[in-house]
Amino acid sequence: MEAKENTVKDMLHYEKKCWEQSCERIAGIDEVGRGCLFGDVVAAAVILPVGELLEGVDDSKKLTDKKREAYYELIMEKAIAVGVGYVDARTIDDINIKQAARLAMKKAVEALHISPDYLLVDAEKVDVPIPQLSIIKGDANSQSIAAASIIAKVTRDRLCKGEWDARYPEYGIGIHKGYATKLHREQILALGPTEMHRRSFLGNLLTEQPTLFDL
Numbered sequence: 001m002e003a004k005e006n007t008v009k010d011m012l013h014y015e016k017k018c019w020e021q022s023c024e025r026i027a028g029i030d031e032v033g034r035g036c037l038f039g040d041v042v043a044a045a046v047i048l049p050v051g052e053l054l055e056g057v058d059d060s061k062k063l064t065d066k067k068r069e070a071y072y073e074l075i076m077e078k079a080i081a082v083g084v085g086y087v088d089a090r091t092i093d094d095i096n097i098k099q100a101a102r103l104a105m106k107k108a109v110e111a112l113h114i115s116p117d118y119l120l121v122d123a124e125k126v127d128v129p130i131p132q133l134s135i136i137k138g139d140a141n142s143q144s145i146a147a148a149s150i151i152a153k154v155t156r157d158r159l160c161k162g163e164w165d166a167r168y169p170e171y172g173i174g175i176h177k178g179y180a181t182k183l184h185r186e187q188i189l190a191l192g193p194t195e196m197h198r199r200s201f202l203g204n205l206l207t208e209q210p211t212l213f214d215l
Helices: 002-011 013-020 065-078 089-095 097-110 143-167 182-191 203-207
Strands: 026-032 041-047 081-087 118-122 132-135
Touching (some): 013 118, 013 143, 081 097, 081 143, 118 143
Parallel strands (some): 026 118
Antiparallel strands (some): 041 081
16 A cells, blocks of 8 residues: 555656646647657646645556556546647658657647646656746656646547547548557558658658568
8 A cells, every 4th residue: 555655656757846826727748659650649737636646647658458448538527627739740751750750749838728837747848938847757756747648649649549440441540549550561562651650750751671571
């Protein structure tokens, strides 16, 4: 029991510092899909109530699909505000993935119906005039950022398994979520890239075909 309590306290370390400074509307910010070959990069901003403890909420990469879905519903129920931002493949190609991820984060903050007092951001800076702190591995060290990582991940996964997979069923998007798996690379080589593939990510794939399947 003590170990669980310490974990919760650690996940609220940054939030408590903000609460002590009378910042009540703290938005955690994170993105998902940065390393994908296909589809939007998606970011989320989540404001949870002061003192709210969501036991088990952690970096979305550490959770199973089932747990992520369950925590998604819990976060949506408990949160004061949730915003989601999307940046498509064409824009990623135009401005590069780092800038696209930052833009998605900005859009997520702007989508909040309540203006935050302070931002806790996973290893990035958001281009908005709001005080903020960039935290390395923030999704594993801040409950607010972890909540945002879950919202972003579930939102993007649902698009992959639903709308995007239905649009391009031959590519297996619902299976690999747009990442560079063997199946995905094989289908790109066999069928060519779609409009939702990030052309700037495909250079090596399309020019190094002889060695591709030895990787």
